[in-house]
Amino acid sequence: MKNSRQDDLDFLFHPNSVALVGITTAQTWHWTLTFLEGLLEIGFDRPLYLVNPKGGEIKGHKVYTSLRDVPGNVDYVIGLVNAQIAPRLVEECADKGVKAIHFCTAGFSETGEEERIKLENELAEIARKKGIRILGPNCMGIYCPQSRLSYSPEFPKESGPVGVISQSGGNSIFLVRQAALRGIRFSKVISYGNACDINESDLLEYLAKDADTKIIALYIEGIKDGKRFRRAMEEATKEKTVILLKGGATEGGARAAAGHTAALAGSKATWDALCKQLGIIKVSSIEEMIDVLVTLLFLPLLRGRNALLFGAGGGASVLIADEFESRGLKIPPIPPHIVAQIREFTPVAGNILRNPVDYSQAMTNTEGVIKTFDILSRWEGIDLLVIFVRTGQFTTSRISDTWVRNLLMTSFPVKQGFFPKPLAMVLEPSIMPEEAAAILAAIRGAIASELPVYFSFATAANAIDLVLTHAEKHSQKS
Amino acid sequence: MKNSRQDDLDFLFHPNSVALVGITTAQTWHWTLTFLEGLLEIGFDRPLYLVNPKGGEIKGHKVYTSLRDVPGNVDYVIGLVNAQIAPRLVEECADKGVKAIHFCTAGFSETGEEERIKLENELAEIARKKGIRILGPNCMGIYCPQSRLSYSPEFPKESGPVGVISQSGGNSIFLVRQAALRGIRFSKVISYGNACDINESDLLEYLAKDADTKIIALYIEGIKDGKRFRRAMEEATKEKTVILLKGGATEGGARAAAGHTAALAGSKATWDALCKQLGIIKVSSIEEMIDVLVTLLFLPLLRGRNALLFGAGGGASVLIADEFESRGLKIPPIPPHIVAQIREFTPVAGNILRNPVDYSQAMTNTEGVIKTFDILSRWEGIDLLVIFVRTGQFTTSRISDTWVRNLLMTSFPVKQGFFPKPLAMVLEPSIMPEEAAAILAAIRGAIASELPVYFSFATAANAIDLVLTHAEKHSQKS
Numbered sequence: 017m018k019n020s021r022q023d024d025l026d027f028l029f030h031p032n033s034v035a036l037v038g039i040t041t042a043q044t045w046h047w048t049l050t051f052l053e054g055l056l057e058i059g060f061d062r063p064l065y066l067v068n069p070k071g072g073e074i075k076g077h078k079v080y081t082s083l084r085d086v087p088g089n090v091d092y093v094i095g096l097v098n099a100q101i102a103p104r105l106v107e108e109c110a111d112k113g114v115k116a117i118h119f120c121t122a123g124f125s126e127t128g129e130e131e132r133i134k135l136e137n138e139l140a141e142i143a144r145k146k147g148i149r150i151l152g153p154n155c156m157g158i159y160c161p162q163s164r165l166s167y168s169p170e171f172p173k174e175s176g177p178v179g180v181i182s183q184s185g186g187n188s189i190f191l192v193r194q195a196a197l198r199g200i201r202f203s204k205v206i207s208y209g210n211a212c213d214i215n216e217s218d219l220l221e222y223l224a225k226d227a228d229t230k231i232i233a234l235y236i237e238g239i240k241d242g243k244r245f246r247r248a249m250e251e252a253t254k255e256k257t258v259i260l261l262k263g264g265a266t267e268g269g270a271r272a273a274a275g276h277t278a279a280l281a282g283s284k285a286t287w288d289a290l291c292k293q294l295g296i297i298k299v300s301s302i303e304e305m306i307d308v309l310v311t312l313l314f315l316p317l318l319r320g321r322n323a324l325l326f327g328a329g330g331g332a333s334v335l336i337a338d339e340f341e342s343r344g345l346k347i348p349p350i351p352p353h354i355v356a357q358i359r360e361f362t363p364v365a366g367n368i369l370r371n372p373v374d375y376s377q378a379m380t381n382t383e384g385v386i387k388t389f390d391i392l393s394r395w396e397g398i399d400l401l402v403i404f405v406r407t408g409q410f411t412t413s414r415i416s417d418t419w420v421r422n423l424l425m426t427s428f429p430v431k432q433g434f435f436p437k438p439l440a441m442v443l444e445p446s447i448m449p450e451e452a453a454a455i456l457a458a459i460r461g462a463i464a465s466e467l468p469v470y471f472s473f474a475t476a477a478n479a480i481d482l483v484l485t486h487a488e489k490h491s492q493k494s
Numbered sequence: 495m496k497n498s499r500q501d502d503l504d505f506l507f508h509p510n511s512v513a514l515v516g517i518t519t520a521q522t523w524h525w526t527l528t529f530l531e532g533l534l535e536i537g538f539d540r541p542l543y544l545v546n547p548k549g550g551e552i553k554g555h556k557v558y559t560s561l562r563d564v565p566g567n568v569d570y571v572i573g574l575v576n577a578q579i580a581p582r583l584v585e586e587c588a589d590k591g592v593k594a595i596h597f598c599t600a601g602f603s604e605t606g607e608e609e610r611i612k613l614e615n616e617l618a619e620i621a622r623k624k625g626i627r628i629l630g631p632n633c634m635g636i637y638c639p640q641s642r643l644s645y646s647p648e649f650p651k652e653s654g655p656v657g658v659i660s661q662s663g664g665n666s667i668f669l670v671r672q673a674a675l676r677g678i679r680f681s682k683v684i685s686y687g688n689a690c691d692i693n694e695s696d697l698l699e700y701l702a703k704d705a706d707t708k709i710i711a712l713y714i715e716g717i718k719d720g721k722r723f724r725r726a727m728e729e730a731t732k733e734k735t736v737i738l739l740k741g742g743a744t745e746g747g748a749r750a751a752a753g754h755t756a757a758l759a760g761s762k763a764t765w766d767a768l769c770k771q772l773g774i775i776k777v778s779s780i781e782e783m784i785d786v787l788v789t790l791l792f793l794p795l796l797r798g799r800n801a802l803l804f805g806a807g808g809g810a811s812v813l814i815a816d817e818f819e820s821r822g823l824k825i826p827p828i829p830p831h832i833v834a835q836i837r838e839f840t841p842v843a844g845n846i847l848r849n850p851v852d853y854s855q856a857m858t859n860t861e862g863v864i865k866t867f868d869i870l871s872r873w874e875g876i877d878l879l880v881i882f883v884r885t886g887q888f889t890t891s892r893i894s895d896t897w898v899r900n901l902l903m904t905s906f907p908v909k910q911g912f913f914p915k916p917l918a919m920v921l922e923p924s925i926m927p928e929e930a931a932a933i934l935a936a937i938r939g940a941i942a943s944e945l946p947v948y949f950s951f952a953t954a955a956n957a958i959d960l961v962l963t964h965a966e967k968h969s970q971k972s
C-alpha cells in the first residue's frame with residue numbers, strides 16, 4: 017500500500033509535459049509569470065504549453081485558448097485560474113488525460129468563508145472522482161532541479177540532498193534562496209498549501225523512501241490526520257534526519273495559520289513531545305533550519321564539544337566565548353606547550369594566544385596562520401576549529417575589507433579535512449556597501465570550499481549544539 | 495567629593511590641544527593612523543601635534559621628534575608608544591604640563607605576565623605622583639562629537655543622547671558603527687581598557703551627571719571596586735536609563751576577559767541580581783543593546799502589548815506572529831467591523847485582513863495602504879503598528895525590490911505621530927547584491943523619518959519586551 021502510494025506520487029516530480037493554465041497575457045509583469053520564468057530558467061526540456069482564453073503569445077511562446085486545443089498530451093497542469101473556475105478546470109484536465117494539477121490559486125478554505133470551503137471540497141471531490149491528484153490549492157508547487165521543475169527563476173539549477181515539505185510557498189522560497197547562499201542544494205521541494213488532496217503525510221512517506229533525499233526539512237502549519245502523520249514520521253526518522261519548523265506555535269501564530277492554509281495548529285506540547293520521541297530536530301525559524309542544514313551537510317560530526325575560535329578582536333573574543341559556552345559548547349584554554357610552539361614564530365604584540373585566539377598576524381602573515389591552524393588543530397583538547405571575522409569592530413571599512421581578504425585568502429584553499437580537526441567559519445555579513453562586497457566574496461569563497469559558514473556566533477553555536485544533541489540521542493537509540 | 499571627581503574628568507572630553515605620540519611615520523598604513531584620521535575627519539579644530547623620534551611629515555602635518563619640541567601647550571596625549579617606554583612618556587608629559595594621557599598601547603596586565611603587570615602598576619604610580627590622569631592602557635579612548643574627538647574616521651559627526659562606557663575598544667566601535675546605521679547618535683563614548691587609573695565607576699559617575707547623556711550603555715568585563723560601582727550604578731539609574739552588557743558571563747568568556755583587559759569577571763548571578771534590583775536593562779549581545787537603544791529612542795512608550803503587523807506573506811505571517819507572541823507581545827485578531835471598513839476599498843484577492851495583515855495592495859495602491867494604516871491605527875485593540883518587509887520570500891529579487899520600493903514609498907513620508915499609534919518597522923536586510931541596495935535604501939529612509947527600524951521580528955519583539963518590562967517595573971518603583 018505504501019509503495020503504491022509512493023509510486024503514485026513519483027509522476028508528480030517527473031511530468032513529461034506541463035501546461036500553465038491561466039497565465040497572464042497582460043503586458044505588465046504579473047505573478048503568474050514566475051512559473052514560466054522558473055521553468056524556462058531551469059531549462060525544462062519537455063513540452064511546455066501556455067493556456068489563456070485570450071490566446072496570443074508570451075515571450076515568443078504560443079498561448080492556447082483552451083487546454084483542449086493543446087496538440088500533445090499534458091501530464092501536469094499548473095492552475096493559475098481564478099478560484100471560482102477551478103472546478104471547471106479539473107473537468108477539462110480529466111478530459112485531456114492530465115495526471116495531476118497544482119493549483120497555485122488562493123481564495124479557498126483559508127479565507128474561512130463557508131462558500132469558499134465548499135468550493136475547495138468540490139475541487140477535491142471532482143479530482144477524486146476523475147482520478148486526478150491535486151497539489152494545493154494556495155501553494156507554489158514543486159521545485160525539482162533533477163527534472164527541471166522550478167517556481168522561481170532564481171533557484172539553483174543543481175540538485176542536492178535536502179528534501180523540503182512546506183505548507184507555505186513564501187517560506188519555501190525564503191528557505192531555498194537563503195539556504196542556496198550557504199551552499200545547500202535540494203532534491204525536491206514541495207509547497208503544498210491547503211492540502212485538499214495530497215497532504216503532508218503523502219509527501220513525507222514519499223520523501224522517506226526517495227533515494228535522492230538524505231535530509232527532510234518540514235514547515236508545517238497543521239496536519240490532516242494525526243495518526244497517519246505520526247506513523248509517517250516514525251518511518252521517515254528511521255531513514256533520514258528530519259528537521260521540523262512548526263508554524264502556529266502561539267495563539268496568534270495559530271490564528272494566522274488558520275487564515276493562511278486553514279490549518280489547525282495543534283498544541284505546542286504535542287509537537288514538542290513528538291519531536292523528542294522520534295528524534296526530530298525542532299527549530300523555531302527558517303534561519304535556524306538553514307543553520308542546522310549547514311551543520312548536517314558541511315560539518316563532520318564532532319567527537320565532543322570543545323571548540324577553538326580563531327580571529328581578531330579582544331572584546332569580540334570575550335563575547336563570542338560567552339555566545340558559545342552559553343549554548344552548550346566549551347572554549348578550553350590552550351595549554352602552555354602549544355602556546356610555546358606558536359610563539360616560536362609569532363610576535364607577542366597583537367597576537368593573543370588564548371582561546372579565542374586574537375591573531376593580528378592574519379593580516380600579513382598567511383604562512384604563519386596556516387602553521388598556527390595546523391598546530392592548534394593537532395591539539396587533542398579540541399574537537400572543532402572555528403575561523404571568524406567580525407567586520408564591524410574595525411575603525412574603518414577599509415580595515416574590515418583587508419582583514420576579510422587576508423584571513424580568507426588564507427582559508428580559501430582550505431577545505432574540510434585539510435586540518436586534522438573539523439573546520440567551521442563564522443563570517444558576519446555587513447550591510448554597509450563599503451564592506452558588504454568583500455565579506456560576501458569571503459562567504460562565497462568559503463562555501464565554494466564546502467565549509468560550513470554561519471552568520472553569527474550565536475546561531476553557529478546553537479545549530480552545532482542542536483546537531484550534537486541529536487547525534488548523542490540517536491546513537492543512544494541505535 | 496563626587497562633584498569634584500566629575501569636574502576632574504570633564505577636561506578629558508574638552509582638551510584644548512592634543513598630541514599623538516608614537517604615531518607611525520611609515521609609508522604603509524598602520525593602526526596608529528586611525529587616531530589622526532579620526533580627529534581630522536571629525537574636524538578637530540584646536541592644535542593637534544604629531545610626535546615620533548623619526549620626525550618628518552604625515553599627510554602634510556609636521557612630526558615633532560619629541561613632546562618637548564611641541565611649541566604650544568598640550569592638554570591631552572594619545573599614547574601610541576611601545577609598552578616598555580610608556581612610563582617614560584608619562585614623565586615627559588608631566589614636564590610638558592599634560593593633564594591626561596590615553597594609552598592605546600597594549601602589552602600590560604592583560605598579558606597575565608608578572609613583569610607586564612608591574613609595568614602597568616608603575617605607569618599608574620608615576621601618573622598619580624605627577625598628577626596626570628590615565629585612560630587605559632589597552633583601549634581606544636574617547637569619541638565625543640561635540641568636542642570633535644574621535645578614534646574612527648567613520649563615526650558620525652553629530653551628537654546624540656547615548657553615553658557609552660566600554661572596556662573594549664573593538665566592541666565600542668562595533669556598537670557605534672552598527673548603531674549609527676540605525677539612527678543612534680552619541681554624547682560621549684569611552685573605551686577604557688585595563689583601567690589602571692580612570693575606571694568604570696569614575697566614568698559612570700561622570701555620565702550620570704552629564705546633561706548631554708540621557709541613556710548610558712555599558713560594556714564591562716570586570717570591575718575594580720564592587721561597592722563603589724554599586725553606589726555609582728544606584729546614582730546612575732536614578733538619573734538615566736542604564737543598559738548593561740556584561741562580558742565574561744561564562745567560564746570561557748571570563749577567561750577571555752582576563753586575557754583581554756585583565757578583568758575579574760564576577761559571577762553571573764551577582765550581575766543578574768544587581769540589574770534586577772536597580773532596574774538596569776541587561777542584554778547579552780551588542781546587537782541586542784542596539785535594539786534596546788532603538789526602542790528607547792525612537793518608539794514612544796507603548797500603553798500595552800498588542801501589536802498589529804502589516805506586510806506581505808502568508809507563511810511569513812504565521813512565523814512572525816509566533817516570533818512576537820513567544821516574546822511576550824500579543825497579535826490580537828482584527829474585529830469584523832474594522833475588516834469591513836477596509837474591505838470597502840480593498841479587493842479580497844491577495845489581501846488577507848487578519849493580523850498579521852498580508853496586503854498585496856501595497857505593491858500598487860499607496861493611497862489604500864495609508865487609508866488602511868489609518869483605520870487600523872485608530873482601532874483601540876492595538877498599542878503598536880509594525881510595518882514589515884521580508885525580502886527573501888519572493889520568487890525573484892526584482893519582486894523584493896518592487897515590494898520594498900512601493901511599501902516604503904508609502905511609509906517614507908510617515909513619521910512617528912502621523913498615525914494615532916506608535917509605529918515600528920521590521921526590514922530584513924539582504925546580503926544578495928541584487929536586492930541589498932533597495933532594502934538598505936528603505937532602512938535609511940525609515941531611519942531618516944526617525945522610525946525605529948529592526949532587522950528581524952525576533953529582535954524587534956525581544957527589545958520591545960525588554961523596554962516594556964523595564965518601564966512596568968520602573969513605574970511600580972516610583
